[in-house]
Amino acid sequence: MAAPTQGGVSDAAIASLLVEDDERWLPLAHRRWSPLVHAHACRALGDWREAEDVAQQVFVAAWRGRSGFRPDRGTLPAWLLGIARRKTADALSARTRRRQAVAGAAALAARDTAEGPERAVERLVVARELSLLPPVQREVLALTYYADLTQVQIAARTGMPLGTVKSHARRGMRSLRQRAAAATGEVSGHA
Incomplete structure (x- = not known):
């Protein structure tokens, strides 16, 4: 089975951009996984606008904490959801x-x-x-x-x-x- 792609860019390629500190990571990752992150925050918070703020915070925190991402420990979406859980708890x-x-x-x-x-x-x-x-x-x-x-x-x-x-x-x-x-x-x- 082929790796998921978006506009010809695979999940693994997006994860590599993050690991390499390549700023092209942010728009690609945001387009790919912001619906997932937003849906998680929206379910937990029950407020669409507050979930938007949390989703934005997740991607900013991911970029700032990119040195903490380890592809050998899990996927990028799982790592982002971990950050989303913490940011959602903070919002609550x-x-x-x-x-x-x-x-x-x-x-x-x-x-x-x-x-x-x-x-x-x-x-x-x-x-x-x-x-x-x-x-x-x-x-x-x-x-x-x-x-x-x-x-x-x-x-x-x-x-x-x-x-x-x-x-x-x-x-x-x-x-x-x-x-x-x-x-x-x-x-x-x-x-």
Whole structure:
């Protein structure tokens, strides 16, 4: 039986490129095995977008840790899935930390009711809007505003790459602004 190929490049040839530190490895390996890695992460995480982030992290980690790949110990797809399992476990741990951060933010909001009813209502509205965001965006914004962490600190705490933290913060803020604008438009439209 012939070795699997993609565009005339066999699995063994792709593995050899990795071993030889040849940068052509990345696009070939990504095209070949990203669906496998993404499917694994998606099954474990239950979130398509979060699985995309994990899949990207897997290929970056594989390239950075290429010296650890030993073709005599197993296949490249098996090695990539091993990395995917670790990155997925990291994502699940980060999810737990996000939930704890949100719970902490809710506790802060409850504590702040002593500041007056207007402040308490504002915090409840913000907490409600945050709860409507995807989990990763919610965690990043909660850590930013309730824990007063910088994006660099959030990346260190969650294990997410800094660029991913920035993207989630930007998407979350955009979503909050859009909902606020829609709510303002609805209110002013009835006045």
